Amino acid sequence: MAPVRELTVGQVAMRSGVAVSALHFYEARGLIRSHRTAGNQRRYSRDVLRRVAIIRVAQEVGISLAEIAAAFQSLPEGRTPTREDWNLLSTAWRDGLDHKISQLKKLRDGLTDCIGCGCMSIDKCPLRNKEDRLAREGTGARRLLVP
Amino acid sequence: MAPVRELTVGQVAMRSGVAVSALHFYEARGLIRSHRTAGNQRRYSRDVLRRVAIIRVAQEVGISLAEIAAAFQSLPEGRTPTREDWNLLSTAWRDGLDHKISQLKKLRDGLTDCIGCGCMSIDKCPLRNKEDRLAREGTGARRLLVP
DNA sequence: GCTTGACCTCAAGTTAGGTTGAGCTTGTAG
DNA sequence: CTACAAGCTCAACCTAACTTGAGGTCAAGC
Numbered sequence: 001m002a003p004v005r006e007l008t009v010g011q012v013a014m015r016s017g018v019a020v021s022a023l024h025f026y027e028a029r030g031l032i033r034s035h036r037t038a039g040n041q042r043r044y045s046r047d048v049l050r051r052v053a054i055i056r057v058a059q060e061v062g063i064s065l066a067e068i069a070a071a072f073q074s075l076p077e078g079r080t081p082t083r084e085d086w087n088l089l090s091t092a093w094r095d096g097l098d099h100k101i102s103q104l105k106k107l108r109d110g111l112t113d114c115i116g117c118g119c120m121s122i123d124k125c126p127l128r129n130k131e132d133r134l135a136r137e138g139t140g141a142r143r144l145l146v147p
Numbered sequence: 148m149a150p151v152r153e154l155t156v157g158q159v160a161m162r163s164g165v166a167v168s169a170l171h172f173y174e175a176r177g178l179i180r181s182h183r184t185a186g187n188q189r190r191y192s193r194d195v196l197r198r199v200a201i202i203r204v205a206q207e208v209g210i211s212l213a214e215i216a217a218a219f220q221s222l223p224e225g226r227t228p229t230r231e232d233w234n235l236l237s238t239a240w241r242d243g244l245d246h247k248i249s250q251l252k253k254l255r256d257g258l259t260d261c262i263g264c265g266c267m268s269i270d271k272c273p274l275r276n277k278e279d280r281l282a283r284e285g286t287g288a289r290r291l292l293v294p
Numbered sequence: 295g296c297t298t299g300a301c302c303t304c305a306a307g308t309t310a311g312g313t314t315g316a317g318c319t320t321g322t323a324g
Numbered sequence: 325c326t327a328c329a330a331g332c333t334c335a336a337c338c339t340a341a342c343t344t345g346a347g348g349t350c351a352a353g354c
Contacts, residue, residue, distance in 0.1 A: 008331080021314080100208065101248055168343055189301080
């Protein structure tokens with residue numbers, strides 16, 4: 001059987017469903033890595049597919065590329081990450097995810113309660129958190145927080 | 148006791164925790180409404196605070212302003228929304244929120260399983276959905292979907 | 295009556311996350 | 325060996341969601 005072949009950008013794009021330009025972009029942001037052939041073309045090892053899959057899912061739930069990149073720092077540099085490595089990553093995200101899930105549930109179930117409760121002065125409404133988590137973190141577009 | 152006083156932008160900004168410029172912006176986007184004094188200054192009725200609170204919470208979970216605006220279309224034009232009105236709104240969002248919640252749970256609980264399972268060909272991985280929900284909806288920044 | 299702070303408008307700038315296009319190089323199939 | 329698809333780089337463009345700044349108005353206190 002064929003040895004573990006390396007992938008071209010096009011192949012990664014096909015299999016992961018993201019555009020080549022996005023892969024270039026992720027690489028520039030340090031989310032994925034490649035090495036080059038003699039002819040300066042990118043080659044990826046197979047685990048890039050896992051990374052990309054995680055990137056997409058994480059993004060879909062509102063985690064920024066910067067945060068994903070930060071989380072990926074915990075992954076090993078040289079070798080292909082093991083199941084354990086990935087597990088650590090999801091554990092690191094757990095608190096943020098838990099918070100997000102509870103916010104979503106509140107929005108889903110409790111919108112009316114909270115909205116109707118007359119407690120709209122920000123510092124008291126349970127929907128809003130006293131820590132002012134929405135405080136700016138620089139200018140520009142406001143990002144979702146999963147600290 | 149004082150009658151129901153109208154609020155100035157500054158007051159709304161203070162009480163809601165969002166910048167005056169953001170309130171202008173929301174108004175331009177049709178998310179909130181005001182009328183003007185003789186001197187061309189904005190005055191808001193109290194229920195703007197509820198709207199703003201919802202906007203912030205909805206944003207925090209990844210709903211775009213456009214989607215929020217669309218949902219707000221269901222609110223009554225002339226009168227202050229009742230608890231029932233708000234309830235309808237959250238009901239309308241329920242499916243999207245349910246989906247998001249399940250995605251988050253998968254990410255939280257199942258990252259390792261899925262990542263480790265070797266099923267990384269997109270069309271088969273349970274973390275990814277076959278409907279290609281990530282398909283582009285125009286160019287530019289990719290938005291979270293809560294359809 | 296004047297000053298001070300809150301408002302107003304409108305244009306331009308910013309960040310995130312990519313896409314698009316031009317111009318040039320690689321690699322593979324016929 | 326020659327097409328021609330795939331790659332490469334780099335700069336420019338795009339949307340969302342705001343902020344910043346310039347230049348001018350309004351209103352309440354002293």
